[in-house]
Amino acid sequence: MAVRDDVVNTIAAFSLFADLTGPQLEEVAHLFDESFFGQGERVLRQGVSGSGFYIILEGTAGIRVDNVDRSVLKAGDYFGEISSLLGEVPVSDIVAETALRCLVLPATQLEGFLTKHPRIMYRLLQGEARKLKNTTKWLS
């Protein structure tokens, strides 16, 4: 599902792509597919293989583990990177809390995408570091 032409402008404001030029943003937009999920629809399924790396364009999504809601994601946030990087099934459900528009890259393409775009890899690492910091804070 090729992306809508307004996607380049939308992702230009996301921290993950903050270092990219116009043509690079356009190339990224064309590498991803666009998906839409109705309110309440599951995006990722805990324990089911074959998912991908998602970036939220519009709407909010809930992280649900064993049917318990844990956290909320919004535009510019991403999910599915852990299962994609590890080649494992997701450990949580991601559920659309509102109508949800996302960019998606199959898990098998994430490694090639990140190694080709080191600045995006760095920004993603920063995001993972923030998540780890928050989790450590929460645990302590």
Place this chain on the structure above:
Amino acid sequence: MAELAQQPFPPGRYRLIVVGSGPGGLQLSYSLSRLGIDHAVISDDPAPGGMFRRWPVFQRMLSWTKPFTGVERHERAYERFDWNSLLADEAPNRAVMPALMDGTSYFPSRPEMQKGLESFAERTGIRVRYGTRWDSTAAGPSPAPGGGQGGGQDFILTTSDGVYRAPVLVFAVGVAQPYRPAIPGLEQVPHYGDLRPVETYKDKRIFIVGKQNSGFEIATGLLPWARQLVLASPSPTKLSVDTHTLVGVRARYVQPYEDAAVAGGVIILDATIEEVKKDGAEYRVRTRNTAGQELTMAADDVIAATGFVTPLRDLPALGVATFGQSRLPAQTPFWESATVPGIFFAGTITQGSAGLKKHGIPSNSGAVQGYRYNARVLARHLAETKFGVPATRERIDAAAVVPYLLEQVSKGPELWHQRAYLARVINLDHDTGITNEGIVPLQYFLDAGGDDAVAATLESNGQGNPYPVVYVRKDGSVGEHALAPDPLLDFTGRDYHDELRGVLEPVLSGAGSPA
């Protein structure tokens, strides 16, 4: 006027209206009729066939119908090899296409495809009100009992023939409205569908914007005519033979790619198109690659092979959410608008119900061989949920479940054409016994919950042969079990029996025959 008077389905109120008479609309109407569901079909076209009355522009299909397979053509298993015929319950109306083809190719010509669809409609008695253009849509209280103040709603279709009303609409209007991205100057060049006769491109320099199948189809057709062909778009070309799916340029159109690879008269650029400018008798096309380098090329002709959008008219204003470049309506697993209940879709638009897209692989809902099954499942869903007509669910012995499912993943055409999208489901209800639920969208099976059940699919991960996957729902939780691929694509051997029996044992042992 006499002809109009003889047309079926005059303006008025119906319980269900289908808009469109391409393969999607025809398949749905056929399947609804066989379930005894009254409905009207209206179409702007003069006859059956939809976009295949005009396209592909080079007049040959992209998908094959293989005449000789070792399987009788009236058998269900033959559908796996015949990607172009519509589905019929009665043997004489099955596999219409191979009998019409002239033997010069296993890709039907466009006229053969059109003839096949016309023959199917005629033989099966599908009735359509042709020449009736859907203009606009509204919603209002239903005049039917239970409607109006009672909360019932009708959709109101204003057409060139008058006003129609129905509580349930199905749009099967294709994805064939030309789309041009907002590139300065691109609005002045012809689109895919506006291609001139090929001889007018003789010895010309042609710049094609777009590197998907439509761009490569044009390039293939112009190889013997053009002096130089340039194809350009931002992302690199994918080939279906590499992706092991229909994602990417199909093998029929790979020749320009080889020509470019061995340095002939074709150039393939990964670059954004910044501007198309008319300069005297020629065009100047300015491109920029991801390294920021600009390249301006001269061309005698520029063609926009930039895709198509869904002709939804005013449905978005009614609340129908759309997404992607093609502005597809977002849909539930049963192809109902995700945002406006009562509006459904059939045909190639059903690719807007993406399913799981496991491993990034889409369904085949964009093509006849995929959406013909969606239409049959949709007809049953509408019959059950909107008309109170329950489907037959046959009993199946516990001992027969394993061989039956292995037979289905080996030969069931729905599973072969709609991988990881449609599933064969067996209900394992403790009270009513084991029953065959039929073909169900996999996403619905995984997300809707319910009694113990098993769903079998065929799946691909883009790297090799397909393999069966079984999803077992027990006590509300679903477990996924992938079986190994087989080099001969036969999953009926002893090893498969033993493995699947082991997977299903915990649920089959608890689902005995009812008392």
